Amino acid sequence: MKNFTHCVPTKFVFGRGAEDEAGAQVAAFGGTKALIHYGGGSAVRSGLIARVEKSLDAAGIAHVSLGGAQPNPRDTLVYQGIELARREGVDFILAVGGGSAIDSGKAIARGAGYDGDFWDFFCGKAKLTKSLPVGAVLTMAAAGSESSNSCVITQASTKTKRGVRSEFNRCRFAIMDPELPMTLPPYQIASGATDILAHIMERYFTSDTEVDLIDRMAEGAMQAVIRAARIAVKDPQNYDAQAQLMWASTVAHNDTLGVGRTQDWGSHQIEHELSALYDVAHGAGLAVVFPAWMRYHMEKNVMRFAQFAVRVYGCAMNFENPAETALRGIEAHEAFLREIGMPLTLKELGAKTGDIPALAAHTKKTNPDGTTGGVFPMTPADIEAILQIADRD
Amino acid sequence: MKNFTHCVPTKFVFGRGAEDEAGAQVAAFGGTKALIHYGGGSAVRSGLIARVEKSLDAAGIAHVSLGGAQPNPRDTLVYQGIELARREGVDFILAVGGGSAIDSGKAIARGAGYDGDFWDFFCGKAKLTKSLPVGAVLTMAAAGSESSNSCVITQASTKTKRGVRSEFNRCRFAIMDPELPMTLPPYQIASGATDILAHIMERYFTSDTEVDLIDRMAEGAMQAVIRAARIAVKDPQNYDAQAQLMWASTVAHNDTLGVGRTQDWGSHQIEHELSALYDVAHGAGLAVVFPAWMRYHMEKNVMRFAQFAVRVYGCAMNFENPAETALRGIEAHEAFLREIGMPLTLKELGAKTGDIPALAAHTKKTNPDGTTGGVFPMTPADIEAILQIADRD
Numbered sequence: 042m043k044n045f046t047h048c049v050p051t052k053f054v055f056g057r058g059a060e061d062e063a064g065a066q067v068a069a070f071g072g073t074k075a076l077i078h079y080g081g082g083s084a085v086r087s088g089l090i091a092r093v094e095k096s097l098d099a100a101g102i103a104h105v106s107l108g109g110a111q112p113n114p115r116d117t118l119v120y121q122g123i124e125l126a127r128r129e130g131v132d133f134i135l136a137v138g139g140g141s142a143i144d145s146g147k148a149i150a151r152g153a154g155y156d157g158d159f160w161d162f163f164c165g166k167a168k169l170t171k172s173l174p175v176g177a178v179l180t181m182a183a184a185g186s187e188s189s190n191s192c193v194i195t196q197a198s199t200k201t202k203r204g205v206r207s208e209f210n211r212c213r214f215a216i217m218d219p220e221l222p223m224t225l226p227p228y229q230i231a232s233g234a235t236d237i238l239a240h241i242m243e244r245y246f247t248s249d250t251e252v253d254l255i256d257r258m259a260e261g262a263m264q265a266v267i268r269a270a271r272i273a274v275k276d277p278q279n280y281d282a283q284a285q286l287m288w289a290s291t292v293a294h295n296d297t298l299g300v301g302r303t304q305d306w307g308s309h310q311i312e313h314e315l316s317a318l319y320d321v322a323h324g325a326g327l328a329v330v331f332p333a334w335m336r337y338h339m340e341k342n343v344m345r346f347a348q349f350a351v352r353v354y355g356c357a358m359n360f361e362n363p364a365e366t367a368l369r370g371i372e373a374h375e376a377f378l379r380e381i382g383m384p385l386t387l388k389e390l391g392a393k394t395g396d397i398p399a400l401a402a403h404t405k406k407t408n409p410d411g412t413t414g415g416v417f418p419m420t421p422a423d424i425e426a427i428l429q430i431a432d433r434d
Numbered sequence: 435m436k437n438f439t440h441c442v443p444t445k446f447v448f449g450r451g452a453e454d455e456a457g458a459q460v461a462a463f464g465g466t467k468a469l470i471h472y473g474g475g476s477a478v479r480s481g482l483i484a485r486v487e488k489s490l491d492a493a494g495i496a497h498v499s500l501g502g503a504q505p506n507p508r509d510t511l512v513y514q515g516i517e518l519a520r521r522e523g524v525d526f527i528l529a530v531g532g533g534s535a536i537d538s539g540k541a542i543a544r545g546a547g548y549d550g551d552f553w554d555f556f557c558g559k560a561k562l563t564k565s566l567p568v569g570a571v572l573t574m575a576a577a578g579s580e581s582s583n584s585c586v587i588t589q590a591s592t593k594t595k596r597g598v599r600s601e602f603n604r605c606r607f608a609i610m611d612p613e614l615p616m617t618l619p620p621y622q623i624a625s626g627a628t629d630i631l632a633h634i635m636e637r638y639f640t641s642d643t644e645v646d647l648i649d650r651m652a653e654g655a656m657q658a659v660i661r662a663a664r665i666a667v668k669d670p671q672n673y674d675a676q677a678q679l680m681w682a683s684t685v686a687h688n689d690t691l692g693v694g695r696t697q698d699w700g701s702h703q704i705e706h707e708l709s710a711l712y713d714v715a716h717g718a719g720l721a722v723v724f725p726a727w728m729r730y731h732m733e734k735n736v737m738r739f740a741q742f743a744v745r746v747y748g749c750a751m752n753f754e755n756p757a758e759t760a761l762r763g764i765e766a767h768e769a770f771l772r773e774i775g776m777p778l779t780l781k782e783l784g785a786k787t788g789d790i791p792a793l794a795a796h797t798k799k800t801n802p803d804g805t806t807g808g809v810f811p812m813t814p815a816d817i818e819a820i821l822q823i824a825d826r827d
Contacts (some may be wrong), residue, residue, distance in 0.1 A: 042612075042673075042674055042677040042678065042681070043449070044449025044450060044452070045446075045448050045449065046445070046446065046447050047445075047446040047448065048443070048444070048445040048446065050442075050443040051441070052439070052440075052441040053438070053439065053441065053693075054439050055437060055438050055440070055693070055694065056436070056437025056438065057437060059437070251674035253657075253658045253661060253662065253678055254654075254655060254659075254678045254681060254682055255681075256654075256658075257654030257655060257657050258651045258654045258655055258658075258685075260650075260654055261649075261652075261653055261654035262650060262651055264650050265647035265649075265650045265651075266647075268646060269646065269647070280435075281435055284435040284644075284694070285435065285644075285646055285647045288435070288647055288648075288694065289647055292647075292651075297690060300446075300448070300681070301448065301677070301681065
């Protein structure tokens with residue numbers, strides 16, 4: 042177990058009707074004028090934005106609004122938000138939506154408190170040292186942005202998707218009502234569940250040993266997510282399944298299941314290229330990339346992949362041939378993804394074989410030696426090989 | 435899954451040598467003069483207190499000290515600490531030790547900021563609304579007080595042990611070095627592990643359904659604690675086992691494994707009577723009470739106790755007779771406790787059969803109707819019956 046520092050100060054307000062707490066929470070964290078930042082029109086049509094506004098009014102919080110946050114949120118809207126926040130003298134960003142609205146809101150909050158170009162934080166030119174406070178009303182269980190330290194934005198002009206990790210990226214509060222995702226299409230629920238699992242798996246496939254406590258908790262969480270996803274995709278009105286997924290989205294990405302261990306994150310970097318270029322749902326991209334990543338790397342740590350197979354998917358251990366067990370686990374994961382309606386191939390994402398070399402070359406290098414991934418460092422050639430595995434029929 | 439609010443703002447600094455961070459952390463949280471509050475002489479003899487003082491000096495933090503916190507910490511020392519803190523103008527309490535020193539430190543912090551008698555908070559006369567900030571340097575994995583919202587103190591004159599839960603009871607930071615518990619006697623390591631398991635089990639044996647995510651994570655954590663305890667009791671120098679136990683102590687009691695569900699806490703209330711009267715280690719008392727509590731209540735929710743047996747101890751499920759499986763789980767838990775050197779009977783604690791009615795009558799009533807326990811409410815007669823089960827040979 043490695044040394045670590047860990048702090049998740051986010052206050053969670055979880056349950057039916059929790060969004061009516063929004064105003065009281067903004068006030069409790071010192072806000073007097075909020076920018077409500079949300080995504081598409083569904084939050085307006087469903088009456089959610091009106092409820093949130095009513096709750097801000099009741100708490101005496103002034104507010105302005107900016108909608109339009111898209112999946113794979115763009116820098117262009119962030120610039121608009123920064124300008125609006127400055128012009129209106131906003132002192133609190135209230136993001137209403139899934140990971141896209143929250144990440145876009147985080148970026149606005151960072152940029153509004155910074156004299157330069159907010160993209161400086163995303164291309165490594167500047168380091169976050171302050172920010173406006175951000176709160177979230179979560180409408181979708183997926184990204185975990187409501188309590189994670191990460192924020193991912195796409196530069197539209199270059200189709201470059203980049204993330205920043207910083208303790209300044211933690212929301213002050215997260216309001217989580219499991220009834221809100223009930224109106225989502227099953228495909229989005231499934232994409233969210235895939236993202237949640239991927240966040241756990243990026244932490245799970247470590248090279249470290251003696252990490253039993255977090256391994257066991259992560260395996261339990263993955264089993265619960267798989268079960269809840271199967272239910273919620275078929276029956277989005279199932280409160281308990283939505284509740285498991287919603288809390289899992291937070292647990293999966295605030296490092297409750299990641300402390301004290303080397304983590305990989307290579308699959309996420311590869312997927313960022315897919316969603317930046319083809320604008321696919323992040324979870325759908327991960328459904329394609331992660332199994333290919335597993336197939337490519339499993340022989341480097343067969344016993345860990347076998348452990349995943351046995352403990353998460355209940356595969357029988359083949360003691361004479363652990364690699365066979367490891368492979369059964371990957372196949373079980375693929376079968377699960379297929380069952381909930383996720384794609385497994387690049388073709389299903391609309392990706393072209395000819396794009397593979399460019400996708401591999403453009404993937405962010407996360408290590409000083411120019412490779413990508415904390416556990417299994419990958420060269421562009423490795424990434425190309427993984428994308429070729431995903432380029433199946 | 436029930437509605438909940440959850441917030442653990444504690445900053446964790448975990449790993450070898452983390453205690454050298456104490457001064458920097460006190461300073462980061464605004465302290466200028468600290469009361470170092472610790473337990474027995476071992477913290478002094480081992481050089482730990484000197485290292486902590488050196489770290490405070492380096493950060494420019496003035497300090498005074500008060501040792502003597504005992505297991506089942508007494509109000510008498512708390513009064514001394516409050517007086518010292520006021521006289522010296524202390525603005526930060528730095529507890530160095532296990533749950534006893536931390537709880538004693540929390541009570542001093544509460545009392546120093548209150549005009550009346552600090553015991554008012556423990557007998558229900560007053561509600562916590564402020565406190566001096568508290569930080570912890572943990573030397574023992576057990577109580578989880580380093581990030582829990584609880585604080586338990588014994589009134590020496592009446593042998594009354596009472597706990598208070600409040601968000602004001604969260605430490606600002608917790609410094610956790612798994613090397614520090616290596617010098618503890620195996621009995622104390624085992625008592626700590628038993629306490630950790632009990633904290634998870636008080637949350638696990640719920641009457642709620644559809645709590646799969648937290649169930650699975652809790653089962654995983656229990657498996658890891660059982661494994662690590664077996665190792666650490668035999669080989670206290672095993673860093674990784676100590677590390678698993680130390681992080682588990684925090685996870686077990688800060689509600690990471692308890693959100694969204696009805697919890698019981700009846701066993702803890704009964705145990706508080708034993709340790710107040712006989713001054714036994716809290717974990718040892720729980721080793722005696724919890725299995726008896728399980729035997730008494732298992733028929734009220736056989737399938738949950740069977741789930742514990744199957745998932746935590748790997749018992750085979752008897753589908754024709756789940757009660758038999760449930761009982762195998764309790765027996766497996768008893769065998770584990772025995773294996774790590776814990777007592778299982780009242781006699782081993784030095785308790786007398788004749789005291790049982792008074793112990794039962796004195797147990798804190800936690801429900802408005804005068805019963806004890808959130809999941810299986812108990813009358814004094816029920817508690818007497820449980821203590822009689824524990825009064826075996």
